Structures are given as C-alpha cells and as structure tokens.
Amino acid sequence: MPHPADSIDVIAPNFKARMSGVTSTVFRLVPIQAREMRIASSGPKIPEDIPQIPVSSLVTMSRRRRVWHARRNNEMLAGIALRRLLGKDLKLMFTSAAQRDHKALTKWMIRRMDRVVATSARSAAFLEVPAQVIHHGIDAERFAPHPDKDALRRDLGLPEGKVLVGCFGRIRPQKGNDLFIDMMLRLLPGRPDVVAVMMGGVTDQFRDFHKGLVDKVAAAGLQERVLFLPEDPHWDVSRWFKALDLYVAPQRWEGFGLTPLEAMACAVPVVATRAGAFEELVQDGQTGTLVEIEDLDAMTEATARLLDDAALRADWSAKARAHSAAHCRIxxxxxxxxxxxxELLDEA
Incomplete structure (x- = not known):
C-alpha cells in the first residue's frame, strides 16, 4: 500500500528484513494508527497491506514537520541524519524495550530524541531520560477463545481430549526452552492426559540447542507427549494459542514479551517468570502465576497446580480473557x- 512521502505525517521505519518482535509490533500498529493519522512504515521488506513509503523517498521528501518513530538503533541514527544532515523537520521519537544498560552510542542517540517511550516500567528504569510507559497491546478480536477447541485441534493436527501445555516463540536459551522441557519431563510421567507443545523457529546458531532438547525428550521415551513444531508458516500464532489449556513463559530474559498476553486473550492462564514485562501483564493468582527466573522447582509446582485443578484453570481462564480484553488491547x-x-506535530 505505497503512499507518496509528502502525504505522510508520521513515519514508523522498519529497517530489518527478517521477522522479529519489533517488526511484528510495527506491522500490527501502523494499519490501526492509519485509521486516525497519516502514518506509514518504510523499510526493505514491508508487506503490501501495510501503509508504506519507499526508502528512497526519505531523502527527497519535503522539509515540512513529521514525526519519525524509531524502535532500533539504526532507525534512530537514520532519523538523526535526516534531521541534521538533510535538514528535514523531523520530531524524533524512540520506543525502548531493552532491560539492560545501554551502550554509549545508544545513550547519545536517545538523548537526541524529542520523546522516549518505554514498553514497561522495568525498561524505563534503564533509561537516563524521562520516558512514558506504554505497554504493547494485542488484537483481542484475533486472539480470542475458540468456540470448539476439539475441532480446532483437529484442524491443527493436535491431540484431542488432552490437556495441552504450550511454550511458543524462538527456540534459544534466553527463552528458557530447556527449563520448559526439564519441567515437562518431571510432570508428564504421572499425568497421561497432558501433552506439551513447543513451537517456534530455530536459527542456525541454536540448531544444537534445539537438537539437545529433542534428544532429551526421546531419551525419556516421551516423544509422543512432547511435540516440537515449527513456527506457523502464515505468521498466525493465534490459532495455536486458542488450542491450549495452559501456557508457560519460562524466559530467562525478555525485552517485553507478548506471548503471555496473547495466551490470556485466548482465555489461557499462564505460568511466567518475572522477565520482561510479565510482572506488569500477569495478575499473579488471578490470570496466572509468576515465578522467579530459572526457579525450576517453583515453575514445576505452579504448573502442576494448574494441570491438576480443572476448576482453577477454568476460573483463571475467564479472568485472563476479561483482563486482557479490558486493559491490553492494541x-x-x-x-x-x-x-x-x-503533540509533537503541534509543538513550536
């Protein structure tokens, strides 16, 4: 959906060709924001249905006031260059999800921003400038309970009549996939009605890590009870969340982390570590349980409690959907x- 650059008031660049959490955020938000404002993305690989302007037009666009909303370092740098070197009248904005000390160059660029947003209070604590906290939201219409979970599972090739426990996202140590597998190897032998589902992409760097998890499950003789699935080819993970009964987010580190929120919107209670923004998303004891990072015993105990108590799962399921639909919409x-x-467009 190309637009002339001079017809746009807000530019949300996406300078990464591969799909990532940040890319997903841009692609989800821009079409919604375009209902209210003249906004477009710009980058090397933008889907046709996303409002966009060519990267080449950034250099030739007129010098009238616009907002440049960066989410990565290279996008901040491009905005600074467009303003300083080419004289574009850009108001620079940056959203930070990082929960770590920033490097000197990043700090320098952040100080040049006109406005900074943090995706969580924890992210804001690592910034040395004032920041407004705005949580990510989800599409509560797409991520919603399915009326016939067994039919959905048939369509997806998942087992019917079982309690499904999911862990979705990139397969890598920071995501805690090994903790999830170790926990399920503890829990599954005594619970024949439970099946674990791990779904996500594997990059070359983590092929051996992924293979180690598969081998560990096979050595335990549980390969029929722990399913390793590739990421959805249509980039639509909502169907898979809807098929679950319980979701586990075992992350060691996370920038923000949408998966618990996506699960809750589908009426699936969660067990999550205190990584990313999970503490700000999960209502402990109402929509899920929070445990300390890498505390495998606490994670196992919390998961066992929900697996063994269908009434509790049902109660938290209803509360999870209600909370996410009311407070966490995109x-x-x-x-x-x-x-x-x-505000930035109106500033003098």
Whole structure:
C-alpha cells in the first residue's frame, strides 16, 4: 500500500528484513494508527497491506514537520541524519524495550530524541531520560477463545481430549526452552492426559540447542507427549494459542514479551517468570502465576497446580480473557502513541 512521502505525517521505519518482535509490533500498529493519522512504515521488506513509503523517498521528501518513530538503533541514527544532515523537520521519537544498560552510542542517540517511550516500567528504569510507559497491546478480536477447541485441534493436527501445555516463540536459551522441557519431563510421567507443545523457529546458531532438547525428550521415551513444531508458516500464532489449556513463559530474559498476553486473550492462564514485562501483564493468582527466573522447582509446582485443578484453570481462564480484553488491547496502545504524535506535530 505505497503512499507518496509528502502525504505522510508520521513515519514508523522498519529497517530489518527478517521477522522479529519489533517488526511484528510495527506491522500490527501502523494499519490501526492509519485509521486516525497519516502514518506509514518504510523499510526493505514491508508487506503490501501495510501503509508504506519507499526508502528512497526519505531523502527527497519535503522539509515540512513529521514525526519519525524509531524502535532500533539504526532507525534512530537514520532519523538523526535526516534531521541534521538533510535538514528535514523531523520530531524524533524512540520506543525502548531493552532491560539492560545501554551502550554509549545508544545513550547519545536517545538523548537526541524529542520523546522516549518505554514498553514497561522495568525498561524505563534503564533509561537516563524521562520516558512514558506504554505497554504493547494485542488484537483481542484475533486472539480470542475458540468456540470448539476439539475441532480446532483437529484442524491443527493436535491431540484431542488432552490437556495441552504450550511454550511458543524462538527456540534459544534466553527463552528458557530447556527449563520448559526439564519441567515437562518431571510432570508428564504421572499425568497421561497432558501433552506439551513447543513451537517456534530455530536459527542456525541454536540448531544444537534445539537438537539437545529433542534428544532429551526421546531419551525419556516421551516423544509422543512432547511435540516440537515449527513456527506457523502464515505468521498466525493465534490459532495455536486458542488450542491450549495452559501456557508457560519460562524466559530467562525478555525485552517485553507478548506471548503471555496473547495466551490470556485466548482465555489461557499462564505460568511466567518475572522477565520482561510479565510482572506488569500477569495478575499473579488471578490470570496466572509468576515465578522467579530459572526457579525450576517453583515453575514445576505452579504448573502442576494448574494441570491438576480443572476448576482453577477454568476460573483463571475467564479472568485472563476479561483482563486482557479490558486493559491490553492494541487499540489502546495505538491511541496512546497517536496522542504523542499529535503533540509533537503541534509543538513550536
């Protein structure tokens, strides 16, 4: 959906060709924000249905006021260069999800921003400039309970009549996939009605890590009870969340982490570590259970409790859906960002 650059008031660059959490955020938000504002993305590989302007037009666009909303270092740098070297009248904005001390160059660029947003209070604590916290939201219409879970499982090739426990996302140590597998190897032998589902992409760097998990499951004789699935080829993980009964987010580190929220929106309670923004998303004891990072015993105990108590799962399932639908919608995130865009466009 190409647009002339001079018709756009807000540019949300996406300078990464491979799919990532940040890329997904841009592609989800821009079409919603475009209902209210003249906004477009720009980058090397933008889907046709996303409002966009060519990268080449960034250099030739007129010098009238625009907002440049960066989410990566290279995008911040491009915005600074467009303003300083080419004289574009850009108001620079940056969203930070990192939960670590920033390097000197990053700090320098952040100080040049006109407005900074953090995706969580924990992320804001690592910034040395004032920041407004705006949580990511989810599409509560797409991520919603399915009326016939068994039919959905048939369509997806998942076992029917079982309690399904999921762990989705990239397969790598920081995501805690090994903790999930170790926990399930503890829990599955005494619970024949439970099946674990791990789904996600594996990059070359972590092929051996993934193979080690598969081999560990095979050595335990549980390869029929622990399913390793590739990421959805259509980039639509919502169907898989809807098929679950329980979701586990065992991360060691996370920038923000949408998966617990996506699960809750599908009426699936969660067990999550205190990584990323999970503490701000999960209502402990209401929509899920929070445990300390790498505390395998606590994670196992919390998961066992929910596996063994169908009534508790049902109660938390209803509360998870209600909470996420009321407080965590992507439309709320989009509007909060648009308010900042309008303020920046109106500044003297």
């Amino acid at each position: 439309e709320q995130e989009a509007e909060a960002l648009c308010r900042i865009y309008r």
